[in-house]
Amino acid sequence: DAGVIQSPRHEVTEMGQEVTLRCKPISGHDYLFWYRQTMMRGLELLIYFNNNVPIDDSGMPEDRFSAKMPNASFSTLKIQPSEPRDSAVYFCASRYGTGFPGELFFGEGSRLTVL
Amino acid sequence: QKEVEQDPGPLSVPEGAIVSLNCTYSNSAFQYFMWYRQYSRKGPELLMYTYSSGNKEDGRFTAQVDKSSKYISLFIRDSQPSDSATYLCAAGREGTALIFGKGTTLSVSS
Numbered sequence: 001d002a003g004v005i006q007s008p009r010h011e012v013t014e015m016g017q018e019v020t021l022r023c024k025p026i027s028g029h030d031y032l033f034w035y036r037q038t039m040m041r042g043l044e045l046l047i048y049f050n051n052n053v054p055i056d057d058s059g060m061p062e063d064r065f066s067a068k069m070p071n072a073s074f075s076t077l078k079i080q081p082s083e084p085r086d087s088a089v090y091f092c093a094s095r096y097g098t099g100f101p102g103e104l105f106f107g108e109g110s111r112l113t114v115l
Numbered sequence: 116q117k118e119v120e121q122d123p124g125p126l127s128v129p130e131g132a133i134v135s136l137n138c139t140y141s142n143s144a145f146q147y148f149m150w151y152r153q154y155s156r157k158g159p160e161l162l163m164y165t166y167s168s169g170n171k172e173d174g175r176f177t178a179q180v181d182k183s184s185k186y187i188s189l190f191i192r193d194s195q196p197s198d199s200a201t202y203l204c205a206a207g208r209e210g211t212a213l214i215f216g217k218g219t220t221l222s223v224s225s
Contacts, residue, residue, distance in 0.1 A: 004158075033212055042123075042217030043159070043203060056212065091158055098210045102147075106158030 004107035006092050012113045018080040021110045023092030024073055031095040033104065034067055034077050038088045046090075049075065082114045118142050119206050121216025130225045134191040138204035138216045141185065145206040145214075148180050150189045153201040153218065162202070163189070194223045 005024040013019055025032045033048040047057040052069045060067070064083070069075040079086055089111050093104040121138040128134055136150075147166045151159035163178040165171045171178045179188040187204050203218040 035215075039123075042121075043215040045212050045214065048212050093158075102207070102209075102213075103161045103164075104151075104159075104213060106160070108156075108158050111156075 004092055004094055004105050006090075006107035006110050008110055009108065010111045010113075012115065013082055014115050015083055016081040017114075018078065019082045019086075019112060019114075021077040021090050021092075021112070023075045023077075023107060025075070025092070025094030026096075026105055027073065029094035029096045029105070030072075031097075032069060032075050033093040033095070034075070035091045035093065035106075036088045037091060037109070043091070046077070079112075082112075084114045087112055087114050117216075118145075118214045119204060119216040121204055121219055123217045123219055125220040125222060127222045127224065128194055130194060130196060130223055132194050132223070134189075134194050134198070134221060134223075136189040136191075136202050136204070136219050136221070138187040139185055140187065140206050140214075142206070142214075143182075143185070144208050146208045147206070148178070148187050149205045149207075149213065150176075150178055151203045151205060151215070153203060155200075159203055191221075194221075196223050196225045199223050 034046040149164040153159040177190040201218040207213040
């Protein structure tokens, strides 16, 4: 398997523009997670899905952020409108099942810069 | 207070040194504990995990958990330049998401 695939790897946009980040989890994994990483706050959970259903979105910072998982092989994280403070690396990760150790497999991240 | 606290460093050591990385956590419901390693501009990768208090050893790496004091440690013996990375501790419980510390950036000089 190719692992978790994220796109784009880099995105530079102007404040106010819509940003869409994409993720393809590892085939067969039933959990998908979106994390955001900054120097100040580290790796923070935004939202996660189980079998395409959002389970916990309490980490989504505000209504400008939305995430969808229309099928088992694709998820999007959308920011509309984007702001400079959204600049971060956004990681998608997937996992199979809930049993220990439940290793998370991360993608390489999408580095977002909002000017 | 974050559920998992970790000193971000940076930490710089000479090759061959013993490295100690530490975290504390506040949620006593956490059942398992992990260390992820992240190289520059890459995603984190699982390094070690443990389900209970005590030590777990894997080559030059030892993970230690003390549930009574809510303390998580990672020791690296005979550190190598290739160990230079960010190390993230994480804690979780069944059926929920992992909660990560901020990560400690380690640099090992040759």
